Amino acid sequence: xxxxxxxxxxxxxxxxxxxxxxxxxxxxxxxxxxxxxxxxxxxxxxxxxxxxxxxxxxxxxxxxxxxxxxxxxxxxxxxxxxxxxxxxxxxxxxxxxxxxxxxxxxxxxxxxxxxxxxxxxxxxxx
Amino acid sequence: xxxxxxxxxxxxxxxxxxxxxxxxxxxxxxxxxxxxxxxxxxxxxxxxxxxxxxxxxxxxxxxxxxxxxxxxxxxxxxxxxxxxxxxxxxxxxxxxxxxxxxxxxxxxxxxxxxxxxxxxxxxxxxxxxxxxxxxxxxxxxxxxxxxxxxxxxxxxxxxxxxxxxxxxxxxxxxxxxx
Numbered sequence: 137x138x139x140x141x142x143x144x145x146x147x148x149x150x151x152x153x154x155x156x157x158x159x160x161x162x163x164x165x166x167x168x169x170x171x172x173x174x175x176x177x178x179x180x181x182x183x184x185x186x187x188x189x190x191x192x193x194x195x196x197x198x199x200x201x202x203x204x205x206x207x208x209x210x211x212x213x214x215x216x217x218x219x220x221x222x223x224x225x226x227x228x229x230x231x232x233x234x235x236x237x238x239x240x241x242x243x244x245x246x247x248x249x250x251x252x253x254x255x256x257x258x259x260x261x262x
Numbered sequence: 263x264x265x266x267x268x269x270x271x272x273x274x275x276x277x278x279x280x281x282x283x284x285x286x287x288x289x290x291x292x293x294x295x296x297x298x299x300x301x302x303x304x305x306x307x308x309x310x311x312x313x314x315x316x317x318x319x320x321x322x323x324x325x326x327x328x329x330x331x332x333x334x335x336x337x338x339x340x341x342x343x344x345x346x347x348x349x350x351x352x353x354x355x356x357x358x359x360x361x362x363x364x365x366x367x368x369x370x371x372x373x374x375x376x377x378x379x380x381x382x383x384x385x386x387x388x389x390x391x392x393x394x395x396x397x398x399x400x401x402x403x404x405x406x407x408x409x410x411x412x413x414x415x416x417x418x419x420x421x422x423x424x425x426x427x428x429x430x431x432x433x434x435x436x437x438x439x440x
Binding site: 253 | 314318322328335346353354358361383411425
């Protein structure tokens with residue numbers, strides 16, 4: 137009989153402890169704010185990345201779609217952020233070429249400035 | 263006989279005297295004419311100069327401004343090229359979006375430079391006309407040519423100023439990224 141009472145008492149304590157922990161996590165304001173903020177941030181990040189995602193209708197975005205289907209909503213937002221950061225289609229060589237072209241274009245502009253015709257001092261004497 | 267000689271002498275004296283007087287008066291008249299002609303020329307030249315001087319002064323000022331703007335554009339261009347070198351060293355950290363933003367700024371620069379190129383040679387053409395007008399002492403044509411030169415210079419000042427603004431923006435974009 138004593139054994140039964142001790143067992144029941146232990147179960148009651150265990151269950152109430154578990155229950156208290158769940159209640160704490162549900163109503164902890166700090167934790168709640170944090171999670172809300174995280175959710176907001178991830179929503180914003182997802183919104184920001186949406187246009188770039190719609191722009192890039194190519195093979196690179198396909199794995200992204202697969203990922204979205206396989207994960208929960210929150211996980212989807214996180215994955216969207218990660219994908220947007222690594223959404224670089226240009227190779228190192230292409231980037232270098234683009235920068236070289238910019239440099240060449242600047243040279244051309246300066247050349248145009250140097251080629252501008254002018255009037256000499258002697259032509260201004262009357 | 264003596265009387266005849268005396269008469270001849272007095273007549274010759276009279277004739278030479280009047281001739282000398284006549285010569286003096288014609289010389290004076292000629293000098294006066296020359297003087298008035300010179301004065302007229304000076305006055306005309308003065309009028310022409312007073313009409314033309316404000317235009318040539320403006321051209322000189324514009325020319326100095328263009329020279330200063332060109333020097334500024336060259337300095338900024340050198341700075342940008344230095345930053346491009348740095349960007350090339352760390353190209354892998356640049357995103358596609360950043361590259362395309364920079365490329366857009368360069369395209370805007372290119373467009374403005376093309377506007378500048380469209381008017382290259384216009385001053386040279388006007389200078390040829392100006393020389394011709396000066397040769398013919400045609401003040402009106404000279405004034406027209408000078409005004410056209412001022413118009414071209416003003417357009418150039420605007421174009422180069424826009425180029426400098428765009429260059430500064432491009433430099434700021436690069437500095438933001440690197």
